[in-house]
Amino acid sequence: MLYPYIERWPPVYDAEDLADSIRDLVESGRLEQRFYRSQARLPQGVCQGDIIELVGGVPLIAEDGEPAVHDDVRYWMVIGNTCDIARSLETVPWSQLVPLVEVGSDRDLTPHELSDLRGYRYSRRFYLPPWSAEVKGLHHVADFLRPVAIHKTALNDVAEVRAGLEIYSWLLLHSCLVRFLARDDGRFS
């Protein structure tokens, strides 16, 4: 059976072209112009890499071993697989989010800190440039260390999609996620 297609990205022709585009994206200094799809071009439905708005906190097991809610979180990134989101609720009821942490504004981050963030040479977070006028001048990271499960009904009915990634920034996210989970951190080298 054919799965339903959502028109989001142009066709992929060539792997080297994709890799070059990601390198261009990281090195060009034009990260912020090429990172997100425009709001008007976002299809309905949620996909991996989308930034959503959902006021809440991070449920976790706290230091005392008791369940707790940490932090006040407004924006999240969907890291759950798009295919799983498309599957039926009976088959896959859950997806995953990670909270976005605002790390500073254009004014209070040093050029060195901004350069670090834009270089993607760190493993536990994923840098997100400002995605709309609401967060103009504010820089965020998706915190891979605090993943949260979300029922897909809440994802579709309660959360508001605020931004979606372009294909190259999605590939960058994908690479960073895989790197986070499977990295060699050099301890044994």
Next chain:
Amino acid sequence: MELALESTPWSQESESSTPTQRFRYLPTVRDETPAPADLGPAGVFDSPTGQMAVSESPDVIIRKAAAHIQAMAMLRIDPDADERVDRLVSRRLQGAPTRPLKRKV
């Protein structure tokens, strides 16, 4: 991965200056989960010669792209940058509240 072309392209673009047509097609036979769902493989039809070329599946292309990225060390981890970003985030999360979850009794 096995691919079969659908008889009718579901999307077609004509380039007015050349007779080459690009189209996207749906693989009808798969032996793995497609990723992501909205990336379609592409084909090119050259009218004068009648030759048709189709691209690899996006799944394969993405894996190759990931290998290229790794090979080019584009996403090499710099332990110092890792530490600096950890510090930056910790600074921002200092004082973030932790509230106990209420349990129903």
